[in-house]
Amino acid sequence: MSIPSGAKFKVGAVDLTVVNDGMFWQDAGAVFGLVPRVMWERVAPPMDERYRIPLGLNCLLLRSRGKTVLIETGIGGKPGDRDVATLADDGTLLTSLAAIGVAPADIDVVVNTHLHFDHCGWNTSVEVGGASAGEGAERFVPTFPNATYVINRTEWDEANHANERTRATYLSRNLDPIADRLELIDGEHAITDELIFVPAPGHTAGHSTVVIRSGQEWGVYLGDMAQHQVQLERPPWISSFDTLPLVSLETKRKLMDECIEAGALVAYTHGAYPGVGRMTRTPEGFRKWVDEPPLDGSR
Numbered sequence: 001m002s003i004p005s006g007a008k009f010k011v012g013a014v015d016l017t018v019v020n021d022g023m024f025w026q027d028a029g030a031v032f033g034l035v036p037r038v039m040w041e042r043v044a045p046p047m048d049e050r051y052r053i054p055l056g057l058n059c060l061l062l063r064s065r066g067k068t069v070l071i072e073t074g075i076g077g078k079p080g081d082r083d084v085a086t087l088a089d090d091g092t093l094l095t096s097l098a099a100i101g102v103a104p105a106d107i108d109v110v111v112n113t114h115l116h117f118d119h120c121g122w123n124t125s126v127e128v129g130g131a132s133a134g135e136g137a138e139r140f141v142p143t144f145p146n147a148t149y150v151i152n153r154t155e156w157d158e159a160n161h162a163n164e165r166t167r168a169t170y171l172s173r174n175l176d177p178i179a180d181r182l183e184l185i186d187g188e189h190a191i192t193d194e195l196i197f198v199p200a201p202g203h204t205a206g207h208s209t210v211v212i213r214s215g216q217e218w219g220v221y222l223g224d225m226a227q228h229q230v231q232l233e234r235p236p237w238i239s240s241f242d243t244l245p246l247v248s249l250e251t252k253r254k255l256m257d258e259c260i261e262a263g264a265l266v267a268y269t270h271g272a273y274p275g276v277g278r279m280t281r282t283p284e285g286f287r288k289w290v291d292e293p294p295l296d297g298s299r
């Protein structure tokens, strides 16, 4: 099964393209946490025979002030990367980038909202022609040879000191090879004056978003603040993957209300492709996600 890629959007003067790393199947009960099944099954996508729902892997390519910026790098393509999750396809981020004429060497900045395996897999790849690795050995190198990797410092520290709960998702093969390419961030950081890396704790303590501001418009890439849009409409619907659920609740409620106020474009990793919409409020006062159609000529 091939999932489309390359949907284009704009926030002011900033061009956004959703580049796909495919999709994977995730346990539905884990996604919806404490919410009873009778409530979520009316709004969730259909489950497979093992009670799993499909999650997208929507990464975002942006061009701003002459820089080419990639947010998130999906599950990856190294040996073992795609065994960690149940993949619905063999979608690859690099193929999606090539389809819009972007080579790995063109990327100036890679941003990881956090370092769970499904957000930073293509940070690294198997070295091509790696004779130095020796027979049978694999050497992992940064996939994007000219990129700086922007990551929250707390997130980096937690990923490198995983505990019993987090060690299955923080994988050293996605982290160690980029150790000398890092720009570790405390608090907010301007990638350009239009792209701001902003702390958004809850999913993890160091989880961050990217806010896009251009002219009078703004948008935000939410990372893993939700795995399904109903969790944006109903802030107390918190996934069991969030390590700080009550912090997550506060972060999400505040940001969603700001997005409604501003009419911001909202994108997130695990939405059904392309995972882009706007938050609105119904006449009755409920938060509501509305899908945003891609610009003409993209899909």
Ligand SMILES: [Zn+2]
Pocket (backbone or CB within 6 Å): 116, 118, 119, 224, 269, 270
């Ligand atoms: Zn995720």
